[in-house]
Amino acid sequence: MARSKSLWDSELVASVAFRPQRCRPSKGPWIDSTFEAEDVNLAYRLYKSSAAVKALLIYFHANAELCTDLEGDVQKFFDCGFGAILCPEFRGYAWSEGTPSLRFLYPDCESLMKALPRILAAAEIEADVPIVLHGRSLGTACAIHLACTAPAGGLIIESGVMELLKLPMVMQFAMMMPQLLQALKQEPSPLKPLEELKEVKIPTLVIHGDLDEMSPIEQALAAHRACGSSEKKLVRYPRAGHNDLRLLGKKDYFREIQILCERVVSGTPQVVQAPEAQGWLSALGEFFSSASALKCLPGMRRCFANSAEDVHAETPR
DSSP states (O other): OOOOOOOGSSSSHHHHHOOOOOOOOOOBEEEEEEESSSSSSSEEEEEEEEOOOOOOOEEETTTTOOOOOOGGHHHHHHHHOOOOEEEEEOSBTOOOOSSOOGGHHHHHHHHHHHHHHHHHHTTTTTOOOOOOOOEEEEGGGHHHHHHTTTTOOOOEEEEOOOOGGGGGHHHHHHHHHHHHHHHHHOOOOSHHHHHHHTTOOEEEEEEEEEEEEESSSSHHHHHHHHOOOOSEEEEEEOOEEEEEEEHHHHOOOOOOHHHHHHHHOOOOOOOOOOOOOOOOHHHHHHHHHHHOOOOTTTOOOOOOOSOOOOOOBBBBO
């Protein structure tokens, strides 16, 4: 189906929003294959544990990552209770066809859900398995969209991007080309995560680093406020940035994931209070007790740290 072109579809915008990389499907303890979208075949990787699959995690990665990058954390997600992890791919990434485009993020993730019964059947997974949608960075747009349009039991928003035009990188770019920013503001955005979050009613976990230099903490606060779920939780990591949150969060990060997974599988509601702001004494204590950690550079998919200690998340009390 033909779609009308806009400035959002330009190569310039795509070059800022995406960092596509290519790789080939490979053999291993996973399934590498493709599913059909409107006019292209898109890649996916499916990890399946040896245990019974009681829950499925559908994980949408960030704009500088690949569907194969979750390999190092797969067992940790299995330990949280997920028996299978499905990692779909963007256009133009890995072995996907096409060219990356913000305009196609929503229709492509809808195509994924249409293909999901076939994907699960090929992996011998029950079609009615409980689903948790997990999006990181740009991938949160896909997870949020499906959370209000497809059957799912839970939603995870990690280092989420809610308002593209308010990201520091976009603002810096706009200083060089202010006319472009004004023109984009005049056209409807292809992504509307904050609007769609109002329609989300499933349990939702928002995870963000206070030092996120790419998607500031204000984006997470906006997501938590907008979410229409009666079961929503905001977890903040005072010393974490955009690319080292999972590394610094360590056990605490996966404990939060496990709690949500157990909630979805059991169907037992949780009572969650509104998040509290971090006090200056707490922040000062975190500063002096912190160990040095190397931050990730934009575009890198791996993080390293020197004797990084666990970061205690700021959770609702």
